[in-house]
Amino acid sequence: MGAFRARALADHADVEQVFVGSHDAARASELAEAIGGRGGTIDEVLEAELDALVISTVTAEHPEHVAAGAERGLPMLCEKPISIDVADTEATIERVREAGVELQIAFMRRFDAGFRSARELVSTGKLGTVYSVRMCAHDHEPADERYIATSGGIFVDLHVHDFDMARWLTGREVSEVFATGTVRAWEAYGRQGDVDSSAMVLTMDDGLPVVVTGSRHDPVGYDFRAELLGSGDSIVVGVDDRTPVRSVQPDAPAPPVNPYRGFLDRFHQAFIDETAAFVDLVLGRGPNLCPPEEALSALAVAIACETSWRERRPVAVKGAGAVA
Numbered sequence: 001m002g003a004f005r006a007r008a009l010a011d012h013a014d015v016e017q018v019f020v021g022s023h024d025a026a027r028a029s030e031l032a033e034a035i036g037g038r039g040g041t042i043d044e045v046l047e048a049e050l051d052a053l054v055i056s057t058v059t060a061e062h063p064e065h066v067a068a069g070a071e072r073g074l075p076m077l078c079e080k081p082i083s084i085d086v087a088d089t090e091a092t093i094e095r096v097r098e099a100g101v102e103l104q105i106a107f108m109r110r111f112d113a114g115f116r117s118a119r120e121l122v123s124t125g126k127l128g129t130v131y132s133v134r135m136c137a138h139d140h141e142p143a144d145e146r147y148i149a150t151s152g153g154i155f156v157d158l159h160v161h162d163f164d165m166a167r168w169l170t171g172r173e174v175s176e177v178f179a180t181g182t183v184r185a186w187e188a189y190g191r192q193g194d195v196d197s198s199a200m201v202l203t204m205d206d207g208l209p210v211v212v213t214g215s216r217h218d219p220v221g222y223d224f225r226a227e228l229l230g231s232g233d234s235i236v237v238g239v240d241d242r243t244p245v246r247s248v249q250p251d252a253p254a255p256p257v258n259p260y261r262g263f264l265d266r267f268h269q270a271f272i273d274e275t276a277a278f279v280d281l282v283l284g285r286g287p288n289l290c291p292p293e294e295a296l297s298a299l300a301v302a303i304a305c306e307t308s309w310r311e312r313r314p315v316a317v318k319g320a321g322a323v324a
Contacts, residue, residue, distance in 0.1 A: 001056040001079055001264075002020070002022070002031075002056035002057070003031055004264060004271060005054050005056050005077075005271075005275060006018055006020050006031055006032075006035055006037065007035055008271065008272050008275040008276075009054065009275060009279075010035035010036060010037060012275070012276060012279055014279055014283060015279065017037060017038065018032070018035060018036075018037035018038075019032070019037060019038050019039070019040075019045045019048050019050065020032040020035075020037055020038070020039040020040075020045070021039070021040060021041060021042040021043075021044060021045030021046070022039075022041070022042065023041070023042065025039065025040050025041045025044075028040060028041070028045075042057070042065070046065075046068050046069075046072070050072070050074055051074070051282060052074055052075045052076065052077075052278070052279075052282040053065075053069040053072075053074045053075070053076045053077075054076070054077045054078075054275075054278070055069070055076060055077065055078040055079065056079050058150070059079075059081060059083065059084060059150070059151075059152070060083075060150060062078055062079070062081070062082050062083055062092070063082065063083050063088050063089075063091070063092045065078075066078055066082065066092050066095065066096065066103065067092065067095050069101070070095045070096050070098075070099035070101050070103075071099065073099060073100075073101055074101060075101055075102040075103075075104075075278075075281060075282045076096075076101065076102070076103045076104070077103075077104045077106060077274075077275070077278040078103060078104070078105055078106065078292075079106045080105055080106050080107055080160060080161070080164075080295060080298075081105075081152070081156060081160060081295055081298075081299055082105065082292060082295050082296075082299075084151075084152030084156050084299075086296070086299060086300070086303065089292075089295065089296050089299055090296065092292070093292045093293065093296060096292060102281055102282075102288050102291075103288075103291065103292045104277070104278050104281060104288050104289065104290050104291070105290045105291070105292055105294060105295040106274060106290070107161060107164045107168075107290050107294065107295075107298075108267050108270045108271050108274045109161055109164070109165055109168075109224075109267070109270065110164075110168060110274070110289060110290055111270040111271075111273040111274040111277065111289075112237075112267060112269075112270040113269070113270075114237035114238055115165065115168075115169070115226065115237050117237075118169055118226065118228055118235060118237050119168060119169050121228075121230075121233065121235060122169055122170060122171065122228065122230075123171060125232075126232060126233065127228060127230035127231075127232050127233050127235065128230040128231030128232025128233065129230055129231040129232075130170065130208055130228060130229070130230045131208075131229045131230060131231065132208070132209050132210070132211070132228075132229050133166065133169065133170065133208065133209075133210040133211070133226065133227070133228050133229075134210075134211045134212075134226070134227040135162050135165065135166070135210070135211070135212045135213075135224075135225065135226045135227075136212070136213050136214070136223060136224065136225050137158055137159060137161070137162055137212065137213070137214040137215075137224055138214065138215045138217075138218035138222070138223040138224070138244075139158065139215065139216050139217060139218065139222060140217075140218055140221050140222040140223075140244075140260070140261055140262055141217065141262075142186045142188070142189070142196065142216045142217050143216065145188040145191070145192065148188055148189055148192045148194055149192050151194070152302075153193070153194045153195075153306060154181060154189075154194055154195055154196075154198050154214060154216070155179065155198070155200075155302040155303075155305040155306045155309070156299065156302045156303070156306070158198075158214055158216070159198065159200065159212060159214055159302060159305065160298045160299065160301075160302045161224075161298075162200075162212045162214075163202070163298040163301035163302055163305075164294060164295075164297075164298040165226065166202055166204070166210045166212075166301075167294075167297060167298070167301075168294075169226070169228070170204055170208060170210070172204040172205050172206050172208060173204065173205045173297070173317070174202045174203070174204060174205070174210075174301045174304075174317050175203055175204060175205040175316065175317060176202075176203040176314055176315065176316050176317065177200060177201070177202050177203070177301060177304045177305050177308050177314065177315055177317060178200065178201045178308050178313075178314045178315070179198065179199070179200040179201075179305035179306075179308040179309040180198065180199050180200075180308075180309060180312075181195035181197060181198035181199070181309050182195050182196075182197055183195050183196050183197070184196055184197045184215075185217065186216060186217060189216065195309075196215060196216040196217065197214070197215045197216070198212075198213065198214040198215070198309075199211075199212070199213045199214075200212045200213075200305055200308075202301070218244060220244035220245065220246065220255075220256075220259055221242075221244030221256070221259030221260045221261055222244065222259075222260040222261060222262050222263060222265060222266050223238070223243065223244045223245065223260070224238055224263075224266060224267075225237060225238035225239060225243070226238060238266075241256055242256050242258055242259050242260050243256060243259070243260075244256060244259035244260060277289050300317055301317055304316070304317045
């Protein structure tokens with residue numbers, strides 16, 4: 001993600017200089033040279049004359065780097081999540097508030113053309129009364145076990161995007177969750193106290209049911225879709241000639257010849273548009289389209305799902321960071 005963000009910024013007409021920092025200074029310098037920027041260690045970059053900061057480090061370092069940016073008074077774009085811990089997330093948000101700086105959280109689906117169209121149909125009433133929402137989140141390939149160990153688990157790592165979408169698409173809050181999950185094939189997840197397959201029912205605060213399913217492996221490709229059924233229309237997000245599904249109905253269309261192979265493939269343009277929106281925020285040309293409180297609310301749902309899965313019961317979401 002750091003490399004992608006650096007290239008997207010370098011390609012932006014309003015960005016004059018990109019500084020690339022990494023724990024591996026040689027790697028940072030190599031990337032910086034490729035994009036016409038400057039590279040070095042993270043500390044060296046933080047000491048440079050900056051107008052803004054993009055944080056694409058590992059999740060465990062997000063609070064530290066957000067704090068460093070806030071201390072310097074820099075607007076920031078930070079990959080999700082801020083932290084896998086509620087207390088750390090709340091403390092980081094408070095630092096940002098005290099510093100009076102902008103922090104945009106990278107929930108890239110908010111910038112995907114299909115998801116944005118779906119939200120508009122809901123918010124304008126063109127979909128009518130929404131009866132149900134269904135979402136699927138299927139990774140193409142399972143993660144390395146070293147990543148699994150620090151990911152926070154399937155609900156925080158994978159499904160936090162779905163929880164953000166459930167809120168953002170419907171304009172409602174999640175009031176209750178019931179989650180289940182198991183290890184179907186990839187034992188590395190089980191060794192880390194995680195699962196490779198999951199299913200959740202979210203009840204929104206107006207009673208709307210939202211169903212989410214997930215898996216850490218899809219042999220055909222990376223598949224993230226949403227279906228919304230309303231009294232005025234029935235729509236789907238994420239279905240095109242690259243969607244990695246194969247119909248077995250007679251006379252069905254042929255399967256995709258170039259399915260999505262990863263999240264950067266599926267959401268390539270969304271990531272670019274998200275980065276551009278951050279540049280607009282820095283230059284005062286647009287609002288913060290995903291403030292940090294949104295990350296806290298999505299994390300609260302993820303933690304409720306984690307509790308539900310472990311305790312095999314419905315769990316109420318009392319608010320950002322509080323479950324019962």
